[in-house]
Amino acid sequence: MLRLRAQVFNDIRQFFSARAVLEVETPLLSYSSITDPQLDFFTTDYCLPPLQHTLFLQTSPEFAMKRLLAAGSGSIYQICKAFRNGEAGRFHNPEFTLLEWYRVGFKLPQLMDEIAELLGVLFNGHRALNPTQRFSYQEIFRSYTGLNPLEFSYQDYCAYAQNNHKPEAVSICGYDHALWLDFIFSHNVQPQLGKNAVCMVYGYPACQSSLARINEYNSQITDRVEVFINGIELGNGYYELTDPKEQCRRFDEEIAIRQIRKRPASVKGKHLIAALEAGLPECSGIAIGLDRLLMLLANSASIDDVLNFPIQRA
Amino acid sequence: MASYSTNEFKAGLKVMLDNDPCAIIENEFVKPGKGQAFNRVKIRNLKTGRVIERTFKSGDSLEGADVVDVAMQYLYNDGQFRHFMVPDTFEQYQCDEKAVGEASNLWNDAPLSVSPANFVELAIVETDPGVRGDTSGGGGKPATLETGAVVRVPLFVQQGEVIKVDTRTGEYISRVKE
Numbered sequence: 001m002l003r004l005r006a007q008v009f010n011d012i013r014q015f016f017s018a019r020a021v022l023e024v025e026t027p028l029l030s031y032s033s034i035t036d037p038q039l040d041f042f043t044t045d046y047c048l049p050p051l052q053h054t055l056f057l058q059t060s061p062e063f064a065m066k067r068l069l070a071a072g073s074g075s076i077y078q079i080c081k082a083f084r085n086g087e088a089g090r091f092h093n094p095e096f097t098l099l100e101w102y103r104v105g106f107k108l109p110q111l112m113d114e115i116a117e118l119l120g121v122l123f124n125g126h127r128a129l130n131p132t133q134r135f136s137y138q139e140i141f142r143s144y145t146g147l148n149p150l151e152f153s154y155q156d157y158c159a160y161a162q163n164n165h166k167p168e169a170v171s172i173c174g175y176d177h178a179l180w181l182d183f184i185f186s187h188n189v190q191p192q193l194g195k196n197a198v199c200m201v202y203g204y205p206a207c208q209s210s211l212a213r214i215n216e217y218n219s220q221i222t223d224r225v226e227v228f229i230n231g232i233e234l235g236n237g238y239y240e241l242t243d244p245k246e247q248c249r250r251f252d253e254e255i256a257i258r259q260i261r262k263r264p265a266s267v268k269g270k271h272l273i274a275a276l277e278a279g280l281p282e283c284s285g286i287a288i289g290l291d292r293l294l295m296l297l298a299n300s301a302s303i304d305d306v307l308n309f310p311i312q313r314a
Numbered sequence: 315m316a317s318y319s320t321n322e323f324k325a326g327l328k329v330m331l332d333n334d335p336c337a338i339i340e341n342e343f344v345k346p347g348k349g350q351a352f353n354r355v356k357i358r359n360l361k362t363g364r365v366i367e368r369t370f371k372s373g374d375s376l377e378g379a380d381v382v383d384v385a386m387q388y389l390y391n392d393g394q395f396r397h398f399m400v401p402d403t404f405e406q407y408q409c410d411e412k413a414v415g416e417a418s419n420l421w422n423d424a425p426l427s428v429s430p431a432n433f434v435e436l437a438i439v440e441t442d443p444g445v446r447g448d449t450s451g452g453g454g455k456p457a458t459l460e461t462g463a464v465v466r467v468p469l470f471v472q473q474g475e476v477i478k479v480d481t482r483t484g485e486y487i488s489r490v491k492e
Contacts, residue, residue: 038349086321086372087351089343165367172352172371182349187369190346210348226347236347289347 001306005294009079011122012099021075021101026064028081029055032269034063035254036210037261040085042094056267057083060287061100062211063272066240069102069283070275077101079290090302091232091292093311102285108223108239111284112200115227115237119198126297129229130197137203137221141181144189149205150220152177157184164188178207193228201226211247212238227288229296237286244276319375320353328360328379331368335360335379343372388461435490436460437476441467454486 013023033041033056042057058064060082068076082098103111116132123129141149147160157180161169166187173179193199204224206214212224223239241247251268258266294306304310318329323341330336336357345351351372358365360381370376386398386407395408441457457467457477465479467486478487 036348038345038351087343087345089345092343092345166369168369172369179350182346183352183369186344186346186349186352187354208348233347 001294001298002308004298005290005306008122008290008294008297012077012079012118015118015121016077016101019075021077021103022073024065024068024073024076024078025080026061026068026078028058028083030058030064030269031055031267032063032271033266034059035251035258035266035268037254037257037263040087040264041266042083042085043264059084060098062285062287063269065100065102065285066280067271067275069104070278070280075101075103075283088311091295093291093303093307095311095314096303097290098287099290100285100287102240102283104281104283106284107282108202108225108237108284111237111239111286112202112225115200115225115235115286115288116198119227119229122293123297127196127299130195132198132200133194134200134202137201137205140193140201141185141189144192145184147184149181149185152180160184178205181205181208190228190233191231193231196230199228201228209250210236210238211241211250213241223284225286227286232292232296233289234292234296235286235288237284239284240280240282242276242280242282244273247276248273316378317375318378320355320370320372323353323355323376328381329357329376330379331357331359331376334362335381337381339365344369345372391462432480432482433478433487434481435476435478436463438467438471438473441471441473443472457486 016023029044029046031053036059039059041059043054044057046053046055061078061080065076065078077100079097079099081095083095084092085094087094103114106114112134119132120129138149141147145160147153147156154175157173158170161167161184166183169180169183173183193201202223202225203215203221204212204226206220206222209222209224212222215221215223225237226233227235227237241250251273255266255268258264291303291306294300295303298306300306318327320341323329323338325338325340327338328335329338336359338355338357340356342354343351344354353370353372355368355370356365357368360379384400387401389397389399389406391397392408395410397406397408399406436459438457439460442455454466454468456464457471457473458464459477459479463479463484465477465484465486467477471477471486471489476490478490479485480487
C-alpha cells in the first residue's frame, strides 16, 4: 500500500509536469474558513502573546489556490491534506489527501477530458476500466428515478419516496429541494454510477451550485461536474465563479444558513473576495480524493485499509 | 433513558424506533462532498425479528431502548410457554415459542427473545448401555438428557454421565469429567 500510494503520487506529478501545470503549496492553516453549511471545520488557537487568534484547518485548498490564480500563477496543481470535522465512515476520514488542480482557459468539457485522461493513466496496469461515461445530472436522475431534478414537485418526490421504501425522506427533506436531491441522488442514483468505469455527471441543478458558475445558456443548471467510479464519489469540479459580487452574495447566504442551523460560525474569506475583485482568470478546477482513488486501485472496502493510521489510531 | 446520536450507532446498540425496541446491525455514513450527510442504518426489530433499512439525517438521535440481557436457567415447557428462572433471585419468566431463538433480552420486564448459551453441560438420564471397545468414530446412539432433549452420542457414553452439547447445532461435543 505504501508503494501504491507513492506510485500514484509519482504518476500524477509526471502527468502534470508533461502538461506544464505547476505544482504549488499553500497553507493548511488560515484565518478564514469555508461558509458551506454542509461542512464542519477544525479550529485551533494561534498564540502569539499577548495576542491569540483562531485559525482554521482547510477543508480544501480552493481559496488559497484561487488567490494564486488571480495573482497570475497560470495552471496549477497541489497534493495536500484537507480536514473535515465529524466525517468518519467507510469512505470518510476527517483528515484526507486531495489532488486539486486548476486549468486557466479551460471550460468544463476540456477539464472533463483531462480528468478522464488522468484517471486512465492512474488505473493503467492496475485495473482495466470500461469506457468513460458522461451524463447530465438531469438525464441520469430522470433515468433512475423518473423525476425531474430541476423542477421541485413535492407530490412527485413524496410519491417516489413512498414507492421506494424510503418514507422517512418526507420528514427529513420536507420542502427543501436541495435536500431532496441529496437524499435521492445518494440513495438511488449514485450507487449505480460507473460500474467499473469513470462516470462524470455534469450540469448540477442551480440549487446545488456551491462555487460553480451558472450555465450561460440555461440558468437552471450550473457548470459543475462530479466524478464517480463504482458508485464512489471521487471528485467535484467547476467552471469557476469569477464574479466577486456573486461570490460575496453566496457566502452571505451560506453564513445565514449556518446561523439558522446553529453551526459553528465561519469567517468569510476576505482574501478570496479581494482576489476575485483583482480578477480571477477564466478557469476550471477539480479536487479528487486520493484515498478513495487508492481504495479503488487496491479494491479495498474501507478507507482505513489505505491509510497508514486512520483516525482511531492517529 | 439516554438518547443516542447517529454517530453513536454501533452494531448491537438497542434503540426505540416506531415504538418498538430495535437493535442496530450496521451503520453507514453517506455524505456527498457538497451535500447533506446521512446515516443509512440496518436495524432489527426485536419484537418481530424483521430487519429494515432506515435513513437518518446525520446528527439525529434515537431514544435508547431499555433492553437488558439476563442469564437465566431453563425450567420447563408447559406446552404453551417455556419457563425460565433468574438463578440469583428466583424470579421466573415465561415466554412463548416466538421469542425463543434469538439473543436473550428483557424489555419492560417482558422477555423479548432468548438465546441459549453456546455450550451447555447436561446429564444423560437415559441411553442404551455401551459396548466395550467402541470409540468415538462410527455410529453412535440416541441419549435423552435431563432437559428432555435427545442428542446422538458415541456408543461409549454411559447413562448418568454429564456431556457437553453445542446448542447451536444440537450436537454432542465431549464428556465432562465430574
